Amino acid sequence: MLEERRLDVLRAIVEEFVLSNEPVGSKLLAERHQLGVSPATVRNDMSTLEEEGYITQPHTSAGRIPTDKGYRLFVDRLSGVKPLSRAERRAIQSFLEGAIDLDDVVRRSVRLLAQLTRQVAVVQYPSLSCSGVRHIEIVTITPVRLLLVLITDTGRVEQRVVEVPEPVDDPTVSELRTVLNAALNGRRLADAPEAVANLPDEARPGLRPHLNMLITVVMEALVDKPEERIALAGTANLTRSAIDFADTLRPLLEALEEQVVLLKLIGEVRDLDTVTVRIGHENSVDALRSTSVVATGYGRGASALGGLGVVGPRRMDYPGTMAAVQAVAKYVGDLLGAD
Structure with a gap:
């Protein structure tokens, strides 16, 4: 008692x-x-x-x-995350469902989260390592230069220009497209190397040099060197809480400009069922020791696609902020995880 x-x-x-x-x-x-x-x-x-x-x-x-x-x-010791009202949930759903593509989903999500919490909002684009292949398109630029377009099941689009060893005609480009899609469509990017390992050996001799080049580009661009991206909104909200940061607002703003810092804050959060709160000195970045970071993962089922959250003063409405982060993550996961 x-x-x-x-x-x-x-x-x-x-x-x-x-x-x-x-x-x-x-x-x-x-x-x-x-x-x-x-x-x-x-x-x-x-x-x-x-x-x-x-x-x-x-x-x-x-x-x-x-x-x-x-x-x-x-x-x-919070007994639970404070639930949003039905009106708030409807507003979130209707705002996010109006998005037309992945970039629009991320832009809307980060703006909405900043408005709901009045903090700095951060949303990670779906990680390539957690995505799957929806379709591969190959477009002829010149007879020896092709544009490889990979579309993931989260709506992310990656493009690479490929120089092929010798000129290719339209039927050959169509054949290359068919072979790659047959091997990769529906596959996790993590499984891509195994899926394409034997393709050149199984292809007709005239196709092998071009196929080898395309496979090399796919592996280098999307597996060996995945480019993680972050969206940020609401930095101006920090000025409303400037008194909470004493002389540390400038270093904080500088830290928030570094994508590697933001990825460390948000990208490591993969638990879809838990809102993680790091307070003050629990943050490993010196410039963030005067802040609290509230974050969670979003995705489909038990599979995380990325993370999102907010950065604000330690003097924040934790129950309300945690509820907003959790709600936006749920809707983003539902949108991007839909087939």
Whole structure:
């Protein structure tokens, strides 16, 4: 009972501080929250929470504010992610379903997430390593130059120009297209090397040099060196919380410009059923130690295609932010995972 009461006090402190950005005192807690105890008991509980490192006093005679440890306990003890209203869910669905292609899905998703949370939103394009082949197209540019277009089952399009050893006519291009599609359509990109390993040996002699060249380009571009992409929106939202970052806003903005940093934040999150929250010093990038990162994976069934999330101050509405991240991830996964 004592532990639960102190948790209630901590929860009240976090909620008040998120709303006001002012240190929270025992009198205010006793007046605004149904804690069932006197202000003196609340003060004792606050002293214990401070001794245990969950809250701190920013200066003498002030109230208390949560520490990273306090936010972590608050998040860990949430009874569940706050559900969005039916109207909010309908708005998300209708906004995202209006997308016309993969780029539009990602653009809409990252803008929507920034608007819902009022934080910086990050959405990773579907990872090539998790995608499958929907179709391969080969277009003649010149008799010795071909355009190879690979379309994944998540709508991602990759294009490469291929120089072939000798001129090819239209029937040969059509044959090459048929052979590659027969071997790769419906295959995971991770399985592509095995699927095409024997194709040159099984093809007619005149086709082998061109097929070898095309297979080499496919493997280099889409398996050995997958290009991961990130979309970012809502950077201006940080200015509304500039007071939370003291002198660290500029390094934070610089860090957010680095794609490798964003991929580290979002791309490693693959669990579709869990919203991951990294608070303050739990973030490995120095410039992000004053932030919290809320992220999850999106995909089809149990298969993750990518990650998305938000970056904002530690003083954020965690239940609401986690709900928005989870909801947008669900709709993005449904859209991109549909056959």
